[in-house]
Amino acid sequence: MGDKLKGNMMIAQSGGPTVVINQSLVGAITEARKHGQIKNIYGSLNGIKGVMDEKLVDLRKETAGTLNRVAFTPCAALGSVRKKPGAQDCEIILRMLQKYDIRYFFYIGGNDSAETANILKESAKEVNYEFRCFHIPKTIDNDLLENDHTPGYGSAAKFVAMAVMGDNLDNMSLPGVKIDIIMGRHAGFLVAASALARVRETDGPHLIYFPEKPFTKEQFVRDVENAYSKHGRCLIAVSEGIADEKGEAIASKFIKEVDTHGNIQLSGSGVLGDLLSDMVRQELKVSRVRADTFGYLQRSFPGIFSDVDAKEACEVGRLAVRYAISGNMNGSVSVKRKSGKKYGVYFELVPLEKVARNTRSMPERFINKQCNDVTVDFINYAKPLAGKLPDIGFLKYRPAMRRE
Amino acid sequence: MGDKLKGNMMIAQSGGPTVVINQSLVGAITEARKHGQIKNIYGSLNGIKGVMDEKLVDLRKETAGTLNRVAFTPCAALGSVRKKPGAQDCEIILRMLQKYDIRYFFYIGGNDSAETANILKESAKEVNYEFRCFHIPKTIDNDLLENDHTPGYGSAAKFVAMAVMGDNLDNMSLPGVKIDIIMGRHAGFLVAASALARVRETDGPHLIYFPEKPFTKEQFVRDVENAYSKHGRCLIAVSEGIADEKGEAIASKFIKEVDTHGNIQLSGSGVLGDLLSDMVRQELKVSRVRADTFGYLQRSFPGIFSDVDAKEACEVGRLAVRYAISGNMNGSVSVKRKSGKKYGVYFELVPLEKVARNTRSMPERFINKQCNDVTVDFINYAKPLAGKLPDIGFLKYRPAMRRE
Numbered sequence: 001m002g003d004k005l006k007g008n009m010m011i012a013q014s015g016g017p018t019v020v021i022n023q024s025l026v027g028a029i030t031e032a033r034k035h036g037q038i039k040n041i042y043g044s045l046n047g048i049k050g051v052m053d054e055k056l057v058d059l060r061k062e063t064a065g066t067l068n069r070v071a072f073t074p075c076a077a078l079g080s081v082r083k084k085p086g087a088q089d090c091e092i093i094l095r096m097l098q099k100y101d102i103r104y105f106f107y108i109g110g111n112d113s114a115e116t117a118n119i120l121k122e123s124a125k126e127v128n129y130e131f132r133c134f135h136i137p138k139t140i141d142n143d144l145l146e147n148d149h150t151p152g153y154g155s156a157a158k159f160v161a162m163a164v165m166g167d168n169l170d171n172m173s174l175p176g177v178k179i180d181i182i183m184g185r186h187a188g189f190l191v192a193a194s195a196l197a198r199v200r201e202t203d204g205p206h207l208i209y210f211p212e213k214p215f216t217k218e219q220f221v222r223d224v225e226n227a228y229s230k231h232g233r234c235l236i237a238v239s240e241g242i243a244d245e246k247g248e249a250i251a252s253k254f255i256k257e258v259d260t261h262g263n264i265q266l267s268g269s270g271v272l273g274d275l276l277s278d279m280v281r282q283e284l285k286v287s288r289v290r291a292d293t294f295g296y297l298q299r300s301f302p303g304i305f306s307d308v309d310a311k312e313a314c315e316v317g318r319l320a321v322r323y324a325i326s327g328n329m330n331g332s333v334s335v336k337r338k339s340g341k342k343y344g345v346y347f348e349l350v351p352l353e354k355v356a357r358n359t360r361s362m363p364e365r366f367i368n369k370q371c372n373d374v375t376v377d378f379i380n381y382a383k384p385l386a387g388k389l390p391d392i393g394f395l396k397y398r399p400a401m402r403r404e
Numbered sequence: 405m406g407d408k409l410k411g412n413m414m415i416a417q418s419g420g421p422t423v424v425i426n427q428s429l430v431g432a433i434t435e436a437r438k439h440g441q442i443k444n445i446y447g448s449l450n451g452i453k454g455v456m457d458e459k460l461v462d463l464r465k466e467t468a469g470t471l472n473r474v475a476f477t478p479c480a481a482l483g484s485v486r487k488k489p490g491a492q493d494c495e496i497i498l499r500m501l502q503k504y505d506i507r508y509f510f511y512i513g514g515n516d517s518a519e520t521a522n523i524l525k526e527s528a529k530e531v532n533y534e535f536r537c538f539h540i541p542k543t544i545d546n547d548l549l550e551n552d553h554t555p556g557y558g559s560a561a562k563f564v565a566m567a568v569m570g571d572n573l574d575n576m577s578l579p580g581v582k583i584d585i586i587m588g589r590h591a592g593f594l595v596a597a598s599a600l601a602r603v604r605e606t607d608g609p610h611l612i613y614f615p616e617k618p619f620t621k622e623q624f625v626r627d628v629e630n631a632y633s634k635h636g637r638c639l640i641a642v643s644e645g646i647a648d649e650k651g652e653a654i655a656s657k658f659i660k661e662v663d664t665h666g667n668i669q670l671s672g673s674g675v676l677g678d679l680l681s682d683m684v685r686q687e688l689k690v691s692r693v694r695a696d697t698f699g700y701l702q703r704s705f706p707g708i709f710s711d712v713d714a715k716e717a718c719e720v721g722r723l724a725v726r727y728a729i730s731g732n733m734n735g736s737v738s739v740k741r742k743s744g745k746k747y748g749v750y751f752e753l754v755p756l757e758k759v760a761r762n763t764r765s766m767p768e769r770f771i772n773k774q775c776n777d778v779t780v781d782f783i784n785y786a787k788p789l790a791g792k793l794p795d796i797g798f799l800k801y802r803p804a805m806r807r808e
Contacts, residue, residue, distance in 0.1 A: 069797025270674010295696030393473025
């Protein structure tokens with residue numbers, strides 16, 4: 001198969017973890033072991049940081065049994081990092097790649113990781129080092145360009161749908177206003193998945209707010225008031241990334257941490273939920289107002305994953321290796337959806353620069369006119385990705401015969 | 405079996421939901437249907453509020469299929485309430501009980517619900533109304549007196565253990581200080597369950613803080629510093645109910661809501677996690693500090709329950725009905741553990757007043773000397789209650805051969 005560039009392989013993981021990111025890792029390792037032109041298989045600990053610090057592990061020494069268990073274990077088994085390599089970093093990395101005769105490099109991550117892969121590819125080209133560099137997609141945010149959806153999203157969507165399903169029952173048990181803050185810095189795909197929680201028409205979430213649409217206190221309070229008076233309760237799903245009309249994230253006014261890719265840290269704090277709770281308490285006469293911030297559980301909860309997502313995550317890892325050994329190329333493995341009613345995907349190699357840097361948002365057709373809910377189009381899009389949800393039972397509530 | 409007091413039955417749910425509270429409901433309904441001396445089976449919506457407002461449903465009309473699905477559905481299928489009946493309320497309730505010829509009353513809930521049941525029992529006695537009143541235990545807090553553990557706890561413990569298991573992997577992937585706020589107003593049983601997440605010695609939670617032991621900023625900061633320098637990261641499980649040396653909850657300084665039983669509302673806000681994050685950021689040189697508040701997911705997440713817990717929750721419901729029809733008595737069904745190595749339970753009827761009002765805390769033997777972790781005794785106690793946890797796989801991390 002393909003040409004015969006012989007050498008060693010290196011693989012690493014980067015960015016926020018997902019529940020299926022190790023599926024991609026194991027898919028790639030397992031595939032690489034089948035091909036003689038790949039000699040050593042190195043794992044770099046904590047992304048490119050491990051290359052720079054020469055913290056490398058020998059992945060040929062892992063048994064199939066271990067790898068199989070690791071595949072179903074959440075979060076980056078090799079450790080992760082949030083780091084964009086500067087010019088000096090690139091020099092160090094390149095020296096290491098040459099030292100270890102790395103000819104195949106695989107970076108599992110989001111758009112920032114694709115950018116890193118692209119930078120490394122360009123650096124290698126400058127010094128005429130023969131090197132094949134691949135990005136393997138993962139992100140719960142589902143915001144990669146060139147992809148119908150990204151590995152990691154389906155499982156996070158399933159977790160969010162299940163959590164909101166439970167919270168809807170909780171909110172029915174003890175009625176009030178409940179706000180759930182859901183991950184997604186710039187893209188509303190994950191908060192949108194809360195809509196999958198609905199079983200009956202009256203089920204929450206009754207309102208959904210996206211980072212793509214300007215958030216105003218006025219509309220929020222009015223929406224909550226309407227929903228509360230209609231249902232006697234109100235369950236609201238809010239993206240952590242909701243922003244004002246100038247595009248400034250509401251939470252960013254209270255949070256200061258920024259990573260080296262320039263991303264403001266929105267997760268890991270309850271500040272946005274508490275802020276919105278206070279708005280409702282102040283503006284409306286509702287005594288019971290609560291907020292939960294789902295936080296890191298959305299990307300790390302063990303045992304809850306979408307079967308489709310796990311399979312696809314494994315497949316993009318496997319395919320990256322097959323592309324790499326089949327010829328002189330670089331790229332990102334993208335997930336495309338087949339047309340037709342039955343769900344199916346195919347994969348395509350796309351240039352790294354097309355996935356790097358920019359991200360995508362929810363298409364207009366997925367958000368309703370009032371900008372406070374999803375459309376049927378979104379439900380049809382997301383349902384097969386999240387897969388089967390728990391079966392919920394409701395009493396029929398037949399009123400008892402009145403006595404005089 | 406027993407005497408032949410004929411009449412109608414009423415059942416209701418009260419307090420915070422659990423994932424298995426409907427097991428108790430369905431256990432009681434299913435048992436009641438077997439006994440001819442119970443005629444109508446009324447469900448009161450939202451606890452005693454439904455009795456007062458005459459919002460009653462006919463539970464004989466529910467099919468076995470519906471009931472089976474409801475049993476595995478989290479949160480109170482009949483709705484819940486947090487309400488302590490005053491003298492006037494009791495009058496109204498008693499009138500309703502007589503009007504509907506209710507001779508058997510079952511209240512599923514925590515110690516506040518046992519208190520309510522006891523108040524109703526006494527009110528009925530005063531007017532010589534023949535009436536059998538039972539409390540069916542549930543609480544994720546595990547704080548009922550007279551019980552080895554309470555239905556609802558095992559499943560919540562499983563959720564907490566799974567969440568912390570995932571968060572430990574997340575914290576390994578992207579090292580830093582991570583704080584998880586876990587439910588439990590006065591009792592540390594649930595935060596203690598985070599210890600079940602550990603697979604290897606280095607796994608988090610590295611520190612656990614209980615509401616039973618005075619929380620000081622000084623010890624907290626020192627503990628975190630030590631753990632962080634030992635592990636290069638630090639995962640901390642903190643009870644929402646941690647209190648200062650005077651017993652005042654740390655979070656209560658920021659939260660104002662109080663229910664009619666006099667309980668301060670600690671859940672549904674991220675304030676405590678953010679406060680502790682700020683402490684770590686200010687006092688230690690750690691750049692990455694995050695806090696998640698697990699919130700209502702701990703008591704309402706569908707599909708995650710402990711098998712043992714589900715079975716026992718069904719059994720206490722079933723047994724309450726059997727006690728009720730077997731003779732002139734009242735009480736609370738309590739769960740006791742058999743002695744011996746193999747896990748097993750038996751049930752006992754205890755007087756309502758023994759379970760009402762007061763709650764229990766973690767025994768001293770479950771908390772370590774430093775007051776920042778559990779003991780082996782606790783692990784042995786809690787493990788069979790939470791049941792099986794997901795299988796986690798770790799790479800062996802065999803260092804790669806160094807090159808020169």
